[in-house]
Amino acid sequence: MVNFHKRILFSDEAHFWLNGYVNKQNCRIWSEANPQVYVQTPLHPEKLTVWCALWAGGIISPYFFKNDEGHNVTVNGDRYRAMITNFFIPELNNHDVQELWFQQDGATCHTARATIDLLKNTLGDRLISRFGPVNWPPRSCDLTPLDYFLWGYVKSLVYADKPQTLDHLEDNIRRVIADIRPQMLEKVIENWTTSEPAVAVLCQKSYLKCNATRLSFE
Numbered sequence: 001m002v003n004f005h006k007r008i009l010f011s012d013e014a015h016f017w018l019n020g021y022v023n024k025q026n027c028r029i030w031s032e033a034n035p036q037v038y039v040q041t042p043l044h045p046e047k048l049t050v051w052c053a054l055w056a057g058g059i060i061s062p063y064f065f066k067n068d069e070g071h072n073v074t075v076n077g078d079r080y081r082a083m084i085t086n087f088f089i090p091e092l093n094n095h096d097v098q099e100l101w102f103q104q105d106g107a108t109c110h111t112a113r114a115t116i117d118l119l120k121n122t123l124g125d126r127l128i129s130r131f132g133p134v135n136w137p138p139r140s141c142d143l144t145p146l147d148y149f150l151w152g153y154v155k156s157l158v159y160a161d162k163p164q165t166l167d168h169l170e171d172n173i174r175r176v177i178a179d180i181r182p183q184m185l186e187k188v189i190e191n192w193t194t195s196e197p198a199v200a201v202l203c204q205k206s207y208l209k210c211n212a213t214r215l216s217f218e
Contacts, residue, residue, distance in 0.1 A: 047072055
């Protein structure tokens with residue numbers, strides 16, 4: 001199980017609002033007095049929905065969910081499978097990733113039967129997902145390097161020049177992600193410590209599954 005954490009390809013989506021809006025629906029203010037704070041935001045702010053995947057050796061990204069007219073769309077099962085088929089699998093073929101395990105969270109669009117079948121046909125048992133050969137821990141949205149590093153890092157930089165259009169914002173996202181160096185990714189993955197119980201169990205289950213299918217990770 002040495003360095004197994006370096007062989008997990010973590011994936012996730014994130015929203016980038018043109019106005020820099022941050023979703024704070026889970027934020028709470030603790031105070032003896034009600035501050036009566038109101039923050040005015042647009043009803044339907046313009047945004048981009050971005051998918052990305054990373055591992056210790058690099059990044060496969062970014063993919064922007066759009067319709068035929070180039071407008072941002074909600075991610076559903078059909079669109080996610082189209083991304084896997086038309087973008088992710090071809091990108092995998094451009095990297096030496098035969099031994100990588102693909103991770104995704106338990107979002108419904110990720111775990112529809114047709115989606116899991118597609119991923120298993122592509123990856124075999126090297127899938128870490130709800131309803132996959134190795135289950136991803138439930139309610140663990142902060143467990144991946146994308147959540148505790150990538151999205152925050154990218155959002156801290158892409159609004160510096162105050163983009164006024166979605167095309168400008170998209171260019172910034174692509175540039176910032178492309179500028180991330182391998183040394184930074186290696187450090188981020190090293191910080192994904194196996195001392196946490198959920199991580200330790202995940203690595204153990206994946207390692208046992210890989211041995212059962214006679215895949216060498218030593």
